[in-house]
Amino acid sequence: LKWMDPEKIAGSVxxxxxxxxxxxxxxxxxxxxxxxxxxxxxxxxxxxxxxxxSVVDARRYSNESGSSDTLIYSGHGGSGLYGSNVxxxxxxxxxxxxxxxxxxxxxxxxxxxxxxxxFGKDVYVYDGLYIVEKCTQGKSEEGKIVFxxxxxxxxxxxxxxxxMMKW
Amino acid sequence: LKWMDPEKIAGSVxxxxxxxxxxxxxxxxxxxxxxxxxxxxxxxxxxxxxxxxSVVDARRYSNESGSSDTLIYSGHGGSGLYGSNVxxxxxxxxxxxxxxxxxxxxxxxxxxxxxxxxFGKDVYVYDGLYIVEKCTQGKSEEGKIVFxxxxxxxxxxxxxxxxMMKW
DNA sequence: TAGACGTAGA
DNA sequence: TCTACGTCTA
Numbered sequence: 001l002k003w004m005d006p007e008k009i010a011g012s013v014x015x016x017x018x019x020x021x022x023x024x025x026x027x028x029x030x031x032x033x034x035x036x037x038x039x040x041x042x043x044x045x046x047x048x049x050x051x052x053x054s055v056v057d058a059r060r061y062s063n064e065s066g067s068s069d070t071l072i073y074s075g076h077g078g079s080g081l082y083g084s085n086v087x088x089x090x091x092x093x094x095x096x097x098x099x100x101x102x103x104x105x106x107x108x109x110x111x112x113x114x115x116x117x118x119f120g121k122d123v124y125v126y127d128g129l130y131i132v133e134k135c136t137q138g139k140s141e142e143g144k145i146v147f148x149x150x151x152x153x154x155x156x157x158x159x160x161x162x163x164m165m166k167w
Numbered sequence: 168l169k170w171m172d173p174e175k176i177a178g179s180v181x182x183x184x185x186x187x188x189x190x191x192x193x194x195x196x197x198x199x200x201x202x203x204x205x206x207x208x209x210x211x212x213x214x215x216x217x218x219x220x221s222v223v224d225a226r227r228y229s230n231e232s233g234s235s236d237t238l239i240y241s242g243h244g245g246s247g248l249y250g251s252n253v254x255x256x257x258x259x260x261x262x263x264x265x266x267x268x269x270x271x272x273x274x275x276x277x278x279x280x281x282x283x284x285x286f287g288k289d290v291y292v293y294d295g296l297y298i299v300e301k302c303t304q305g306k307s308e309e310g311k312i313v314f315x316x317x318x319x320x321x322x323x324x325x326x327x328x329x330x331m332m333k334w
Numbered sequence: 335t336a337g338a339c340g341t342a343g344a
Numbered sequence: 345t346c347t348a349c350g351t352c353t354a
Contacts, residue, residue, distance in 0.1 A: 002343080025350060026193065029342085037341050038348035050344095060349035074349090081349070095344075095347080115349080169353080192340060196352080204351050205338035217354095227339035241339090248339065262337080262354075282339080337354085344347085 001035040009035075009044055010053045011109055012129060019163025021116075021123040028056070028124060033111060040076060041096030046108075052099040052132070054111035055151075056124065062146075068153075068161060071112060071130065075100065075147030078140070090145035100149045104132035109154060116164075125164065128157040168202040176202075176211055177220045178276055179296060186330025188283075188290040195223070195291060200278060207243060208263030213275075219266040219299070221278035222318075223291065229313075235320075235328060238279060238297065242267065242314030245307070257312035267316045271299035276321060283331075292331065295324040 001009050008014075013032045028034040034054045036042045040061075042054045057063050060081050061074035078091040091097060103110055109129040116125050130151040138146045168176050175181075180199050195201040201221045203209050207228075209221045224230050227248050228241035245258035258264060270277055276296040283292050297318040305313045 024193075026191075026341090035342070036348070037343095038350055039343085040349040042343095056349060058349035063349090076348070193351090203338065203353070205340055206353080207339040209353090223339060225339035230339090243338070335354105338352090340350090342348095344345105 001029070001032055004032055006044070010046065010051075011111075013111070016126055017163065018126055018128045018158055018160060019166065020126045022113075022125075023121070023123060025056070025124070028113060033113060033126060039096065040073075041100060043096060043099030043103075049102050049106075050099040051106060051108045052096065052103040052110050053108075054113070055100075056113045056115070058115040058124075059117070068159060070153070071114075071151040073100075073149045073151055074138075075149065078144055078146065088140060088142040088144045091147050093147070097147050100132055100147075101135055104135055104149070107131055110151065112151065112153075114160075125160065127153075127160045129154045168196070168199055171199055173211070177213065177218075178278075180278070183293055184330065185293055185295045185325055185327060186333065187293045189280075189292075190288070190290060192223070192291070195280060200280060200293060206263065207240075208267060210263060210266030210270075216269050216273075217266040218273060218275045219263065219270040219277050220275075221280065222267075223280045223282070225282040225291075226284070235326060237320070238281075238318040240267075240316045240318055241305075242316065245311050245313065255307060255309040255311045258314050260314070264314050267299055267314075268302055271302055271316070274298055277318065279318065279320075281327075292327065294320075294327045296321045 034042050040056050043050050043052045064072040075091045075097040078089045079086040112127040112130050113124045114127050133152045134150045136148045138148050140146050201209050207223050210217050210219045231239040242258045242264040245256045246253040279294040279297050280291050300319045301317045303315045305315050307313050
């Protein structure tokens with residue numbers, strides 16, 4: 001989001017409420033939620049360090065959501081996508097993965113969008129701000145390293161469920 | 168463009184004039200010019216046969232434009248794209264290539280959009296209706312077969328140049 | 335499920 | 345130049 005004020009690209013977005021839904025990734029771009037057309041992790045250089053500012057969970061990796069305020073988000077790379085036909089490798093702590101780690105170290109808030117399926121048509125829903133609590137290493141089915149970023153929803157935000165009931 | 172009246176997907180599009188410009192391929196979709204987000208050749212089953220209804224010349228293949236009312240449009244497949252790293256093959260007369268041949272046989276009008284570069288930023292410009300006059304076979308640098316569809320602009324349309332002067 | 339003249343940022 | 349949790353149609 002190079003067109004945005006660099007000091008305002010992180011945190012909540014003016015005019016966007018929890019539960020707001022979008023049909024296309026391009027719309028997430030336009031409103032300023034997520035600048036990447038494909039990539040799940042968006043990050044920016046803040047105070048000389050790349051920190052993650054938003055993630056999209058399109059359920060293409062083996063993410064997990066234990067409760068409504070937690071999300072275990074898989075790192076990118078290593079051919080971790082479902083249906084990929086590239087030979088699997090260990091994920092590396094670069095790009096978005098490194099930015100997620102930096103967000104964890106700095107306790108930097110990260111926007112979360114979730115792709116919701118089964119409501120007739122798929123939509124991306126804004127779910128609010130999370131903190132990266134910890135990063136663990138898992139193994140893919142092929143035995144390769146996969147990063148698991150454990151996100152925890154910041155308290156004081158209306159629940160996604162309650163906002164989705166307004167549809 | 169499954170949402171459009173099947174009888175109206177071919178030919179000129181209501182509300183779109185020659186010289187109209189668009190920043191994104193998705194916009195070509197929305198106005199009904201071209202239903203494919205990536206593919207250069209769009210086609211539809213008309214009277215039991217797949218005929219090409221629109222092409223986008225994004226200058227990613229080795230197309231040629233002899234004069235302002237002709238266009239030699241390369242077929243797809245065979246890794247004919249610039250910068251592709253897939254092993255080259257002969258192009259096959261399938262999908263869009265077959266549809267282009269059918270349009271030629273039926274003398275069916277095809278919409279042409281051209282990507283114009285160098286006006287500050289790139290834009291897709293609607294250039295009007297063409298007929299596929301003939302199809303020849305060329306060779307790629309690697310010696311593989313490449314289809315060349317020779318398009319001729321239908322007379323009676325305002326020139327693209329004159330309409331672009333209105334910018 | 336695969337193919338396709340995309341698109342923005344690192 | 346390359347990566348990336350896209351998107352539509354066949």
